[in-house]
Amino acid sequence: PLSFVVAPAGSQDITVDYTPDVVGADSGNLAVGSDDPNNSIVDVALSGNGVDNQVQNCNITVSPTALAFGDVQIGTTSASQITTVSNSGQADCNVTVTQTGSADFSAAPLSFLVAPAGSQDITVDYTPVVVGADSGNLAVGSDDPNTPNIDRSEERRVGKECRSRW
Numbered sequence: 228p229l230s231f232v233v234a235p236a237g238s239q240d241i242t243v244d245y246t247p248d249v250v251g252a253d254s255g256n257l258a259v260g261s262d263d264p265n266n267s268i269v270d271v272a273l274s275g276n277g278v279d280n281q282v283q284n285c286n287i288t289v290s291p292t293a294l295a296f297g298d299v300q301i302g303t304t305s306a307s308q309i310t311t312v313s314n315s316g317q318a319d320c321n322v323t324v325t326q327t328g329s330a331d332f333s334a335a336p337l338s339f340l341v342a343p344a345g346s347q348d349i350t351v352d353y354t355p356v357v358v359g360a361d362s363g364n365l366a367v368g369s370d371d372p373n374t375p376n377i378d379r380s381e382e383r384r385v386g387k388e389c390r391s392r393w
Contacts, residue, residue: 233261247277285320287341287371288313296353305353312349312367314341321370324349328363331355 233239247253257271294308314320324337334351341347355361 243273245273245275247275250277252276283317284373285314285318285341285343285369285371286316287320287322287367287369287374288315289367294351299353299355301355301358303354307350307352309348309350310365311346312339312341312369313346314343316371317343319343322347323368325366325368326363327366329361331361332363334365 231239241257241259243257245253253275255273257273259269259271261267261269289310289312291310294310296305296308299305312322320341322339322341324334326332326334326337332351332353334349336347336349339347349365349367351365353361
């Protein structure tokens with residue numbers, strides 16, 4: 228209501244709606260007037276942020292950005308390690324993972340959808356076939372306009388063969 232009476236020791240809620248007509252920060256003031264001799268006008272600061280519903284984006288991060296498998300016996304598979312793709316944006320994010328470098332690394336899943344405030348683990352395994360240093364890279368691509376490709380999830384590991392003498 229635009230006008231109302233508040234009983235002694237009473238209160239009255241005032242509902243304020245905000246419907247922005249432009250994108251960006253916005254502010255205003257609500258002046259509440261009364262016949263109170265000590266507070267004839269009370270100002271209430273108002274603020275909001277207009278956003279374009281058509282332009283909601285996803286925002287992904289990948290963590291950790293490096294995995295170290297250490298020494299792994301030739302022909303055996305390491306303990307699985309996890310890197311996580313998180314979406315702090317307001318829209319679903321379509322993600323694809325491309326693996327480059329050594330074929331001794333395997334990652335799954337390679338394609339998935341991450342909802343807003345959601346995350347998806349990528350499981351990475353390492354099965355070396357030769358002795359020596361080895362490395363691979365995961366390129367995480369998405370429809371995030373700010374970081375469409377994240378090439379930081381790389382693995383640098385050493386595979387060693389255990390030999391027994393009889």
